[in-house]
Amino acid sequence: MSATFHHGQQQAGNRRQWRAMPRCGRLCLLSLVLAISRGTGTASAATNDIFPGDYYAINPGDKVFSLYLFDRANVGPYLGGEQVADSKVKGRIGAIRGVSAFSLAGLTATAVAVLSCADLKPSSAALGDVIGSHSTGLGDLRLGMTIWPINHRQTANYLGVTAMVIAPTGHYISDQLLNYGENRWRWVLAGGWQKDITPRLLIELSPELTLYGDNRNYAAGQRLEQDPALALTGYLRWRLNPSFHLHIGAQRNWGGATRVDGLALKNPPENTRLNLGLTWFLPGKQQLILRLAEETQIENGFRIERELALRYQKVF
Known part of the structure; x- marks a missing residue:
């Protein structure tokens, strides 16, 4: 039997299992699947995963290339703050980001493009039979712009404002519940403030608002809607x-x-994540960031039990 035929046969079986379920059972499963997608990084955290120094204003004319690698282990799901099952989901995510800086009306601005890919796997074979044993492929393309109304190098005070659109270009299979691509538009308005407190200590704060379009082909042709989401990310950094x-x-x-x-x-996930890490500045305007994180509290969804993130960055 060819792999293609077997995959199509498995998808047809998934559809039959899905449509044969009572409506209440389907809704419970949808809650579980949405929890899984949150736990693997598509919705539980801020839409833009902010790293230390992201709102430091680079010089017009500079270009930045970044490579991200994430390894996440998730446990749950949680409902109303209580863990209701001991399931695990693993997600491995890679992303590339390109940034180009220029001057706009006398202010420093940057244009950014981000493309990611992922491999997501539920640990339970029974769950995999219904929602799909894995989701592997490209994520949705992100395009954005940041403008710095405050860019004072003498006082080490920076404030940037970001607008981003995320297009439904990622890998999406409508007959499979587990997907990395989201098959919907998303719009993000974010900001970032970075300020030196002392010559060795600085603070960073980044609020974010995400608005979601509808996915009209979710779980055998149903319509998925999502309320706006808010996030606040903060860092304290020691030189x-x-x-x-x-x-x-x-x-x-x-x-x-x-x-x-x-x-x-x-x-709503209503979750809190803590992290710590190290930034290493290398010769030739290169940088490495290593970050460890976990979610310490969550109301609904899969909790990130462990995340290891590595970012390489080069300024040209």
Whole structure:
């Protein structure tokens, strides 16, 4: 039997299992699947994963290339703050980001494009039979612009404002519940403030608002809607010396409850994530950031039990 035929046969079996389920069972499963997608990084955290120094204003004419690698282990799901099952989901995500800086009306501005890919796997074979054993492919394309109304190098005070659109270009299979691409538009308005407190200590704060379009082909042709979501990310960074910085950070997320065919699932994640890490400045305008993180509290969804993130960055 060819792999293609077997895959098509498995998808048809998934559709039959899905449509044969009672409506209440489907809604419970949808809540679970949405929890899985949150736990693997598509919705639980701020839409833009902010790293230390992201709102430092580079010089017009500079270009930045960044490579991201994430390894996440998730446990749950949680409902109303209580863990209701001991399932695990693993996600491995890679992304590339390109940034170009220029001057706009006398202000520093940057244009950014981000493309990601992922491999997501539920640990349970029974769950995989219904929602899909894995989701592998490209994510949705992100295009954005940031403008710095405050860019004072003398006082080390920076404030940037970002607008971003995320297009539904990622890999999406409508007959499979587990997908990395989201098959919907998203719009993000964010900001970032960075300020030196002392010559060795600085603070960073980044609020974010995300608005979601509808996915009209979700789970056998149903309509998925999502409330706006808010996030706040913060870092404290210590300059050990010019080459090494240590940081601790936190992120809090609010809102983002979903509805399927108009029925409210009442499942906002309402989660808190803590992280710590190291920034290493290398010769030739290169940089490495290593970050460890976990979610310490969550109301609904899969909790990130462990995240290891690595970012390489080069300024040209």
